[in-house]
Each structure stands twice: as structure tokens, then as C-alpha cells.
Amino acid sequence: MTDTKDTRPHMPLGLAQRGYTGVIQQLSARQAGSALSDIELESRLIELGFVEGARVEVLHEGLVGRDPIAVRVDSITIAVRRREAMAIIVA
Amino acid sequence: MELPLLHLALVGTPNSGKTSLFNALTGSRQKVANYPGVTVERKEGFFVTPLGRQVSVVDLPGTYSLRGRSPDEEITRDFVLGKASGETVPDLVLCVADSTNLRLTIRLLLELKRTGRPMVLVLNMFDIAARRGITVDVERLAKELGLPVVTSIAVRKGGTADLLKLTDEISAKLAAEAEDNSWRALSVAELRATQREADRIIADCVSLPARPDTWTARIDAVVLHPVGGLVVLALILFVMFQAVFAWAQPAMDLLKSGFDMLGEFVQATLPDGLLQSFLQNGVIAGVGSVIVFLPQIILIFLFILLLEDFGYMARAAFLMDRIMGGAGLHGRAFIPLLSSFACAIPGIMATRVIDNKRDRLTTILIAPLMTCSARIPVYTLIISAFIPARDVWGFINLQGLVMFGLYAAGIVSALAVSFLIKFFMLRDYAPAPFMLELPDYKMPRLKSIVIGIYTRAKMFLVRAGTTIFSMMVLIWFLASFPQPPAGATEPAIDFSLAAIIGKALEPLLAPVGFNWQIAVALIPGMAAREVAVAALGTVYAIEGGKEAAEQIGQVLATKWSLATALSMLAWYIFAPQCASTLAVIRRETGSWAWMAVTFTYMLVLAYAASLVTYNVAVALGAG
Ligand SMILES: Nc1nc2c(ncn2[C@@H]2O[C@H](COP(=O)(O)OP(=O)(O)OP(=O)(O)O)[C@@H](O)[C@H]2O)c(=O)[nH]1
Ligand SMILES: [Mg+2]
Numbered sequence: 001m002t003d004t005k006d007t008r009p010h011m012p013l014g015l016a017q018r019g020y021t022g023v024i025q026q027l028s029a030r031q032a033g034s035a036l037s038d039i040e041l042e043s044r045l046i047e048l049g050f051v052e053g054a055r056v057e058v059l060h061e062g063l064v065g066r067d068p069i070a071v072r073v074d075s076i077t078i079a080v081r082r083r084e085a086m087a088i089i090v091a
Numbered sequence: 092m093e094l095p096l097l098h099l100a101l102v103g104t105p106n107s108g109k110t111s112l113f114n115a116l117t118g119s120r121q122k123v124a125n126y127p128g129v130t131v132e133r134k135e136g137f138f139v140t141p142l143g144r145q146v147s148v149v150d151l152p153g154t155y156s157l158r159g160r161s162p163d164e165e166i167t168r169d170f171v172l173g174k175a176s177g178e179t180v181p182d183l184v185l186c187v188a189d190s191t192n193l194r195l196t197i198r199l200l201l202e203l204k205r206t207g208r209p210m211v212l213v214l215n216m217f218d219i220a221a222r223r224g225i226t227v228d229v230e231r232l233a234k235e236l237g238l239p240v241v242t243s244i245a246v247r248k249g250g251t252a253d254l255l256k257l258t259d260e261i262s263a264k265l266a267a268e269a270e271d272n273s274w275r276a277l278s279v280a281e282l283r284a285t286q287r288e289a290d291r292i293i294a295d296c297v298s299l300p301a302r303p304d305t306w307t308a309r310i311d312a313v314v315l316h317p318v319g320g321l322v323v324l325a326l327i328l329f330v331m332f333q334a335v336f337a338w339a340q341p342a343m344d345l346l347k348s349g350f351d352m353l354g355e356f357v358q359a360t361l362p363d364g365l366l367q368s369f370l371q372n373g374v375i376a377g378v379g380s381v382i383v384f385l386p387q388i389i390l391i392f393l394f395i396l397l398l399e400d401f402g403y404m405a406r407a408a409f410l411m412d413r414i415m416g417g418a419g420l421h422g423r424a425f426i427p428l429l430s431s432f433a434c435a436i437p438g439i440m441a442t443r444v445i446d447n448k449r450d451r452l453t454t455i456l457i458a459p460l461m462t463c464s465a466r467i468p469v470y471t472l473i474i475s476a477f478i479p480a481r482d483v484w485g486f487i488n489l490q491g492l493v494m495f496g497l498y499a500a501g502i503v504s505a506l507a508v509s510f511l512i513k514f515f516m517l518r519d520y521a522p523a524p525f526m527l528e529l530p531d532y533k534m535p536r537l538k539s540i541v542i543g544i545y546t547r548a549k550m551f552l553v554r555a556g557t558t559i560f561s562m563m564v565l566i567w568f569l570a571s572f573p574q575p576p577a578g579a580t581e582p583a584i585d586f587s588l589a590a591i592i593g594k595a596l597e598p599l600l601a602p603v604g605f606n607w608q609i610a611v612a613l614i615p616g617m618a619a620r621e622v623a624v625a626a627l628g629t630v631y632a633i634e635g636g637k638e639a640a641e642q643i644g645q646v647l648a649t650k651w652s653l654a655t656a657l658s659m660l661a662w663y664i665f666a667p668q669c670a671s672t673l674a675v676i677r678r679e680t681g682s683w684a685w686m687a688v689t690f691t692y693m694l695v696l697a698y699a700a701s702l703v704t705y706n707v708a709v710a711l712g713a714g
């Protein structure tokens with residue numbers, strides 16, 4: 001099995017499909033192009049539990065543009081838009 | 092010596108059960124529901140501990156941090172930091188946690204510790220945690236955090252006993268403990284560090300079984316399915332409006348015949364004259380015709396309360412996010428808008444959870460377009476008088492279908508207005524992010540539903556007894572005086588002030604098909620929408636004279652053309668017929684100008700919609 005956590009390629013959560021599971025590697029607000037400032041976006045993501053090392057799973061996606069997504073972060077479910085989820089780098 | 096009042100504050104992440112705890116401690120009936128962002132104001136209540144200490148407790152909006160990103164979070168921040176004018180800083184902060192989900196609360200708690208306030212961690216919803224097999228080493232947690240920790244079940248009788256006991260213990264030795272406030276907004280690095288620290292503490296003290304709530308997962312698989320979810324949402328709304336029509340009917344008929352009997356009784360026992368006319372035409376035909384709608388109002392509230400308590404609201408926001416996005420709003424705005432189906436006032440208050448100023452303003456401006464329960468009497472009256480109670484395709488009630496159409500028209504026009512605002516005023520505007528916790532489903536609690544319905548029903552009846560009643564007295568007076576000269580052959584009302592006023596306004600409203608009786612009803616209807624129904628009841632009852640025992644609906648069916656009726660419906664989709672809503676808009680936007688804007692745009696839309704409806708209907712032969 002090559003699909004272990006260390007060797008999986010890093011990708012933004014904003015591109016993940018439904019059913020994807022992974023671990024947060026880093027936050028990179030610059031990549032997101034959100035309406036929020038980088039600092040504000042990063043703060044908000046952390047406040048909702050998106051920190052390095054947290055396990056995430058994409059549970060649901062919306063109809064239009066598969067957006068937004070419902071993400072399981074450890075023990076809670078958070079709805080975010082893909083645009084903001086681009087700031088969350090997972091593997 | 093009497094001890095001074097002990098001040099407690101309830102702080103915690105959204106939806107952790109602060110308000111439930113507040114209600115349990117103080118015996119209040121503040122609104123509780125299963126989605127984040129229910130409480131948007133601070134509320135104070137009082138209780139006495141088992142040892143007799145007088146306590147004041149303040150319930151606050153939920154928040155993830157003290158940064159105060161939106162108006163509701165600012166309330167919490169200012170209260171905790173003692174910035175709110177005229178407020179005392181709390182002696183003891185109760186940090187309320189959802190025990191099934193401690194990560195975010197423990198991080199918030201580590202931040203709160205910097206304020207130097209004495210604090211207790213309340214592990215609420217401990218029943219759910221226990222059921223899921225989550226175990227918490229409470230003693231160790233208390234040691235790690237350096238503060239008392241207590242478990243609680245806010246919604247169970249006696250579920251707060253430990254907390255009360257602890258409050259007594261702490262209050263005895265509180266006094267000089269207050270430390271300096273070293274809080275300042277955390278940098279990203281500090282935030283990250285606190286979350287790490289929180290995660291470490293949780294790893295040490297809490298054991299989580301790898302068993303998330305399977306019910307929630309199963310329900311969400313259907314309810315959040317990209318296509319199926321939208322179908323379910325449409326179905327829920329559809330059933331809701333069908334039910335308002337079909338299910339409420341028996342109870343309404345009962346009330347109606349009750350008022351009829353009362354009217355006949357008054358007519359039979361009292362001598363002809365002013366008193367008889369006042370009671371029969373003013374009170375019974377007027378106020379009574381509004382109270383008849385109580386069953387429908389209860390039903391619509393029942394539906395909304397069930398959805399809120401079950402945990403569906405946040406899902407609806409998720410499903411609607413992109414659709415609302417097309418209109419320049421985000422899904423979060425859907426919750427205030429859905430609440431506006433009950434009444435626009437709590438809906439407008441609920442926009443406090445929206446952090447972006449422009450989004451919030453847009454949502455406030457369009458909330459009054461959502462079909463609030465005060466429109467139900469008007470819609471129902473006209474629909475039942477003019478739309479045949481047929482079934483279409485065998486199972487759908489045509490009247491219910493029209494009602495659904497009116498609700499849909501409200502939603503569509505709200506989105507359209509929002510779209511226009513975005514298009515013309517906020518072109519350069521990037522969409523604000525949508526981030527929302529989707530809570531686990533909870534079984535709706537009978538008690539909280541009953542209390543919710545009881546408070547709304549009471550509000551409705553109080554309004555009928557005050558605003559509507561006083562308007563009715565006014566209308567009865569205007570419609571009865573001056574009395575006709577002796578020997579006059581026309582109906583008495585033709586000589587009254589009401590007729591004079593109504594006829595003066597008639598030219599203005601004739602293009603949209605309104606007669607002078609409607610004009611008379613619309614003016615007091617500015618105070619509250621239902622007044623229009625009551626006013627029509629009174630005006631036609633006085634005009635009708637002896638046969639006034641007839642139902643107002645039947646009277647309308649003979650006096651109005653279909654085109655007029657449709658025009659009236661169109662008017663009511665848009666018209667700004669509610670003084671309290673306008674007052675709340677003024678308060679929440681802090682500006683008379685926005686209130687004036689709302690009033691004007693709604694009035695213009697109402698007139699335009701009625702004009703088009705009436706003329707099209709006449710052209711199609713419904714005049
Ligand atoms: N089973 C159980 N349910 C609870 C408990 N406490 C609260 N709830 C439920 O949790 C949900 C949220 O409760 P609220 O009291 O509205 O939460 P809140 O913290 O005031 O929420 P916001 O005002 O939005 O910040 C409601 O559905 C409550 O019925 C508890 O101890 N046990
Ligand atoms: Mg609350």
C-alpha cells in the first residue's frame with residue numbers, strides 16, 4: 001500500500017470529492033481568494049477547529065457547483081464553501 | 092447582613108445549551124432551538140441558590156472567540172470584558188460546553204481565562220455524551236484547566252443540581268479573587284497554540300468512542316443529498332402550507348361558529364342601538380374575525396418550531412447557500428428569512444449573526460417580504476372567498492396551492508430585490524464566506540414546543556386584544572358617525588367619516604381595483620396586517636345592517652370582483668403594513684433612512700404589483 005498519510009499528495013480541501021478523508025497539513029489563506037483578509041480567514045478556520053493534525057472527511061456537497069461542502073472535523077460537522085476550503089491543505 | 096447579588100454570565104460556543112441552562116436556572120422561557128445563533132441579545136434572570144444566595148444570571152449570544160465579528164458576538168465580548176455601558180462585570184463566568192464536542196469550547200475557555208474573571212466549566216448535554224459512550228475525567232480536567240468543572244443536563248429536571256451546589260461553594264470564597272484582565276485579540280499563532288493546548292488537554296481527559304451519531308449521518312444522507320435534499324426542502328414547505336389550509340379548517344370552523352353564536356346572542360338580548368352595534372360589528376365582527384385564524388397561526392408556528400428543534404434549519408441554510416448566493420446573500424441569511432415566516436421581527440433580530448454589514452442590511456431589507464403569519468388571515472379570507480376548494484390532480488387542495496404560490500411569490504421577490512440591490516449598489520462586492528456548524532439532530536422536546544406555541548398564541552391574542560381591538564374601536568367609530576339624517580334611504584355608513592375618508596382616497600386606489608371600503612381598511616392596516624381583515628369585517632357588517640350575521644368571506648365574494656381580490660393578494664405580498672416591523676428596522680439599522688427606504692420600496696412594489704395584477708385580470712375577463 002502506497003496510500004499512507006506521508007506519501008499522499010498535498011491538496012486543498014476545496015478540491016476534495018465527497019467521501020474524501022484526510023488530515024490537515026497546513027492552513028494557507030493566501031490560496032483561497034476569499035473576501036476575508038488572510039488573517040481573518042485563518043482565524044475563523046482555526047476557531048471552527050480546522051488546525052493542523054485534525055482529521056477531516058467531506059460528507060456532503062451542494063447541488064450547484066458541488067458547493068458548499070459539509071466537512072466532518074474531528075467530532076463536529078461544518079459547512080463551508082469550496083472557496084474558503086481552498087485555504088485548508090490536506091493529505 | 093444580606094450578601095450582595097451574585098452576578099453570573101453564561102458564555103460558550105453557539106448551540107451548547109446556554110439558554111436551556113438559563114431557563115432551567117431561572118424558570119424563564121427564552122427561545123431555545125437546535126441551531127447555532129438562536130440567542131442574539133443579552134437577557135438577565137434571577138434565582139436563589141439552595142443556600143439562599145440571590146443570583147443574577149445573564150444569558151449571552153454564543154461565540155467561538157472574544158473577537159466580536161458580528162453584532163451578536165460583540166454583545167458577548169463587551170459584556171465579558173465589562174465594556175458594555177452601565178453593566179457590572181460578572182463575578183463568575185459559567186463557560187458552557189456541549190460535552191459531545193469539547194474542542195472548540197476548551198479553546199474558547201483558554202482564551203476566556205485571560206480575562207482574569209473567575210470561571211467554571213459546565214459540561215452540558217452530559218446525557219448525550221454518556222449515551223454515546225464519551226467519558227470525561229472531570230477531576231483531571233479541572234486540574235489541567237485550573238478551574239472547577241461540573242456536569243449538567245440543562246433539559247432534565249434536577250440536571251443542574253451539581254451546578255447550583257458548586258455556585259454556593261464558590262460564592263462563599265469568591266470576593267477578592269479577581270485577577271487582572273490580560274485579554275487582547277489573539278494572533279493567528281496564539282489561536283493555533285491555544286487550539287493545540289485544548290486538543291492536548293482533551294486527549295488526556297476525554298475518551299471518545301469512534302462512534303459518531305449514526306442517526307444524524309443517516310438522516311443527512313437523505314436530507315443533504317444534492318438533489319434529494321432540495322426535493323425534501325420543497326416538500327416540507329409545501330406540506331407546511333397545505334397543512335395551514337387543510338388541517339386548521341375544523342378548528343377554525345368551530346371558532347367561527349362560536350363567534351357567530353355570540354353575535355346572534357348579542358343581537359337577541361341587547362336592544363337595537365349603539366351598544367349592540369359596537370359589540371356586534373366592532374368587537375365580534377372585527378376582533379373575532381381575526382381570532383378565528385388562531386389555529387392556522389398555531390400550525391405554522393408548530394411547523395417552524397419542529398424544524399428548529401430538530402436541527403433542520405442549519406441544513407436548510409446549507410442547501411440554500413448557492414441559490415441564495417445567486418441573489419447576493421449567503422446561506423446563513425436563510426435562517427432569519429425562514430424565521431420571518433412566523434414574524435419578520437425575530438427574523439430581523441436574527442440577522443445579528445451575519446457578520447458582513449452589507450449582507451446583514453440586505454437581509455433586513457428583504458425580511459419583511461417573507462410571508463409572515465400576520466398575512467395568513469388576509470390571504471385565507473380572500474382565498475376561501477374566491478378560490479374554489481377543489482382538489483387538483485386528486486390530492487392537492489387548490490386553495491392550499493394558491494397559498495403556497497403566495498409564499499413562493501414572497502420568497503422569489505425577496506431574492507429578486509436582494510439581487511437588484513447587489514446588482515445596482517454593490518457591484519464590486521466579493522461574496523462573504525459561509526461557515527456554519529451543522530449540529531447533530533435532536534428529538535424535538537414536547538415541553539419546549541408547547542411553551543413556544545403557548546407564547547406565540549398568547550402574543551397573537553394579546554395583539555388582538557390591544558392593537559387590533561383599539562383600531563377596531565376607531566374604525567367602528569369612524570364607520571358609525573356621524574349618524575344618517577332622519578329619513579335617509581342609503582345605508583347609514585354612507586354618511587360616516589369612514590366613507591368620507593375612504594371615498595377621498597378612492598381615486599388613488601381605483602387604478603388597482605380597490606373600492607372605498609378597502610381604502611378604509613388599509614389605513615389602520617398599517618398598524619398591523621390583520622387589522623385589515625377586522626376592518627373589512629366591521630365596515631361590511633355596519634353596511635350590511637341586519638343581515639350582518641353573514642360571514643365576511645361570503646360578503647366579499649358578492650361585493651368584490653375576482654380581479655379586485657387578486658389585486659388585494661398582490662398588494663399584501665409587498666405592502667409595508669406593519670408598524671412594529673418598521674420600528675425594529677429602525678432600531679437594528681440605527682437609521683431612520685433605512686426604515687424610510689424599506690417603507691417606500693415596499694409601497695411602490697405593492698402598488699405596481701396590484702396595478703399589473705388588476706389590469707391583467709380585468710383584461711382576462713375577471714373584472
Ligand atoms: N439532551 C440535551 N439537550 C440539550 C441540553 N441542553 C440543551 N439541549 C438542546 O440543545 C439545543 C441548543 O440549546 P440552546 O439552549 O438553544 O443553546 P444556546 O447555547 O443557547 O445556543 P445559542 O443561543 O445559539 O448560542 C436545544 O435543542 C436544546 O434542547 C442537555 O443538557 N441535554
Ligand atoms: Mg441561546
